[in-house]
Amino acid sequence: MPEGKIIKALSGFYYVLDGEEVFQCRGRGVFRKNKVTPLVGDYVVFQAENKTDGTVTEIKPRKNELIRPQISNVDQAILVFSAVEPDFSPALLDRFLVLIEDNEIEPIIVVTKLDLVTPENRTKLTQYINDYRKLGYTVLETSSVTTGGIEELVPYLEGKTSVFAGQSGVGKSSLLNAINPELALKTDDISSHLGRGKHTTRHVELIHIGSGLVADTPGFSSLEFMEMEPERLSYCFPEMHEHGEDCKFRACLHDKEPKCAVKEAVGSGEIPEYRYEHYMQFLEEIRDRKPRY
The missing domain is CATH 3.40.50.300 (P-loop containing nucleotide triphosphate hydrolases)
Known part of the structure; x- marks a missing residue:
């Protein structure tokens, strides 16, 4: 069966690009059953008798996925x-x-x-x-x-x-x-x-x-860190991840821990203070989201 890439999803239809041709497809019912939604950017297997009556039958593994935008x-x-x-x-x-x-x-x-x-x-x-x-x-x-x-x-x-x-x-x-x-x-x-x-x-x-x-993509003005663990956050701030290698504690969250190389870098101006403030704001949001026992 032919393979292609979904370039548009609109009103329940998926528009699949195969070479230079675009096929309008529906998704298989099994996708809904398994709570899988084809996304724009997906590489898929499809079957189509013509350009307006096709079916997406398989979604290839994704290397990444964004939720907003999808x-x-x-x-x-x-x-x-x-x-x-x-x-x-x-x-x-x-x-x-x-x-x-x-x-x-x-x-x-x-x-x-x-x-x-x-x-x-x-x-x-x-x-x-x-x-x-x-x-x-x-x-x-x-x-x-x-x-x-x-x-x-x-x-x-x-x-x-x-x-x-x-x-x-x-x-x-x-x-x-x-x-x-x-x-x-x-x-x-x-x-x-x-x-x-x-x-x-x-x-x-x-x-x-x-x-x-x-x-x-549709514009939006807020992002939530729904699945992120506190320990992962500093990896998303490259300068903090780099300086964090010199922290006393391997699992340092750069908050109240002693001998924190990240806080020292903020104090010396190597890391912009506003970046650290944003990091702490995001860390608090993640902590508030996680259940506390």
């Missing part, structure tokens, strides 16, 4: 954050980074709307960008209006499956339109009443850009 087999995550409107949020960025790091997906940070930055907020933004670059992250600065920085982003997309993710209203769809105007993805402005972005992407869909596939 997508699998991602090579890298393009984390899109606006400089302003809404303001750049390192706390929210760190939430995304923890989720991405936990799934062993390569993150690329893209700061958008640079055309709206004023001298007053440029200094702080530059400091954040420099901090994340020093931590080893790739950070690109772009503007969908001036198209500045777009040419730097495009090579990262070649030959890979990338998920575009970020808070609503940061300009994910505008950025994709700037890369390829033929996409004509729907965009919208920040809601003046709610003060946040309006959701313009309603479903997950993989789109061809060059030799790569890119997912434009």
Whole structure:
């Protein structure tokens, strides 16, 4: 039977790409029975008598899986954050980074709307960008209006499956339109009443850009660490994992333990203080979620 990759899931149908042809399929009933949901990005086996009447019969093993947005087999995550409107949020960025790091997906940070930055907020933004670059992250600065920085982003997309993710209203769809105007993805402005972005992407869909596939996903503004153990969290902060090797206790959570190398690095400025504050906030959330005996 033929094999392909799900590039869109909508209204109970799965659109499977096989070569250059797309087949509209339903999922087998056994998936529902076993509580398995085919995801965009899944490699699948299917059968189809024609392009509109197919059935997904098998889902191949996934190398990774995200819940929000629902997508699998991602090579890298393009984390899109606006400089302003809404303001750049390192706390929210760190939430995304923890989720991405936990799934062993390569993150690329893209700061958008640079055309709206004023001298007053440029200094702080530059400091954040420099901090994340020093931590080893790739950070690109772009503007969908001036198209500045777009040419730097495009090579990262070649030959890979990338998920575009970020808070609503940061300009994910505008950025994709700037890369390829033929996409004509729907965009919208920040809601003046709610003060946040309006959701313009309603479903997950993989789109061809060059030799790569890119997912434009519904925006969301919160992430929960549903399955993460406290001991795993520091692995998702690369600088803390590195300094943690020098902690006195192997299972150090960098909280109240003595002779903690991470806290010493925060005190000396090697680790940005706000990163440690976010780490402690996330650690407390995980602890509050776990039952205490």
